[in-house]
Amino acid sequence: MYPGPAAMMRSLQRVDVGDVPVFFGTAFIFFIIMLFRINIYLAQPSFWAEDLPIFWFHAYRDPFYEPFLIPYSGYLNFAPRLIAALAEFFPYKVHPAFYVYASVLMSAWTAAVLSVSSGARAQGVIFGLLLALVPHSGEVWATPANLQWVMACALPVLALGPIPSSRFVRGNQLAFVLATALTGPFMIVSAPLWVYRAARAFRTRDGFGALLVAIALCGALVQLHFIANQVVTVSSAGESHLVRTFIQILLRWIEPVSREIGAWSIAFCALMILGLFYGHQRVFRAGFIFLIFAIFTSVLYKFKNTYDAFIGLNGDRYFYIPAVLAAFCLSSLIFDDVNRWVKAIAAMLLVRMLFLAAEIPILPREPVxxxxxxxxxxxxxxxxxxxxxxxxxxxxxxxxx
Structure with missing residues (x-):
């Protein structure tokens, strides 16, 4: 028999006392992995994303107030604007390098927060390092403009994870949730997970959890306000290709595990479904899968008229979070109380993902x-x-x- 949800929460609430060395150790290892994976960006840093000159210009004009209140793409972008503001303390000639390295450090912070937030030390460290190890062309790691995609990967773990026992972890979680809530639209997408956390906090009288929920949902409301009030230029939508776009997105979604629909992808989907019903961490996996399909649906709606937008490695950032969360699902099965054959298949799929990651080239991009x-x-x-x-x-x- 499997323990119930209450036993699962008690087991996850035991956070090891060595949080600080695990936190900084994970961040350091993540940074070392990035030195190898995106060395082409770190060796020749540049403003290659079209968003960065806008953030730079706003920071040049007014570093520490107005830019943080200016939406871009319809929402606030706290993390990249913070990097742009801090860069103003350094000579202009090093700004491209500062932007790139600061974005890697922010991603390392995300990995470090994950390492001490999942309840089990080894699983948390693996969660953090998977941010740097999943198949990806490098688009989200090398620019502050795409930090929202990395930071959002931690939201299900923070929303559904255990109550941290140390002030160090609590402080980092509070700061991280606040920064992520004001960086991009993903706090809106993950709002149902935070509503679940609110119900759990009420039931268990978890004051810290209630504070996290308040920050998360207030941030989601702020972003929703800006999105609802953005000025949209209406243009001809063209012919809808919903089915073609769906197939293209589906193929790209399973690509981190299998190059084509076959035995590997069938096993992958079967484990995703099985993980919803078995094991102590099924709530975790439900959160991961919910966010995967929420992003899947959003991308499908956005690109329903342009089914060819994802040919090759185009739009790779849209598939980064699903790849990471799929890896989280597989990793959680390995550490969960499930059948050993399920563990073995999950481990093989995870290893396959890592090997496929080595085959995907890190694409160089020209500066604007x-x-x-x-x-x-x-x-x-x-x-x-x-x-x-x-x-x-x-x-x-x-x-x-």
Whole structure:
């Protein structure tokens, strides 16, 4: 017989006393992995994402107030704007490097928070390191503009995980949930998980959990306000290709486990379903799978008219969170109280994911037009007015200070 939910929560609430060394050790290992995986970005840092010049320009104009209240893509972007603000303390010539390395450090913080938040030390460390090990072309790791995709991976673990026993972990969880709530729209998508946490906190009189829920849901409401009030330019939608888009997204979703629909992908889907009904950590897996399909549905709706948007490695960031959460599901089965054959199949699928990750190339990306000669601009910034133009049709006047 399997213990009930109450026994599961008691077992998960035992957080080891060595939280601090595990936290910093996981962050360090994550950073070392990044040095090897995205060395092409770290060796030649640049402003390659079209969002970064906007964040940079706003920080140049006013580092520490107005930019944090300016939505981009319809929502607030706290993490990249914080990096842009801190970069203003450094010479302009090192800003591209500062942005890239700071984004890796923020991702390492996400890994570190995961390492001390899942209840079991080994499982938490693996969760954190999987952020750097799943199949991906590098799009989310090398720029602050995509930090929201990395940080969102921790939300199900924080929403459904145990009550942390140490102030160190609690402080990090509070700061992380606040930062993530104000960075991107994923707190809105994960809101049902936080409602579940609220019900659990009420039932168990968990004051810390109630505080986490309050921060998460308030952040979700703030982002929802900005999204609901954004100015949208209506254009011709064109012909809908819902079925083709669905198939394309489905193929990309199973790609981290299997190159095509076959035995591996069938086993993968079977384990996802089985994990919802067996084991102590089935609530965890339910949260992971819920967020996977929430993102799946959002992407399907957004690209229903452009089914060819995901050919090759295009739009790779949209499949990063599903890949990570699928890896979390497999990892949780390995550490759970389930049949040993289920553990073995989950382990084989997870190892297969890691081998496939090694086959996916980290794609180099060219810097945006005006940043190609960043050093040439850097010594002029602040000394004279500079008019810069970059795609799609943006122009900024960098005024002399």
């Amino acid at each position: 037009s005006f940043a190609r000669d960043w050093r040439g601009y850097a010594h002029l910034i602040g000394r004279q007015d500079i008019l810069v133009t970059f795609p799609p049709q943006w122009q900024f006047l960098i005024k002399a200070k």
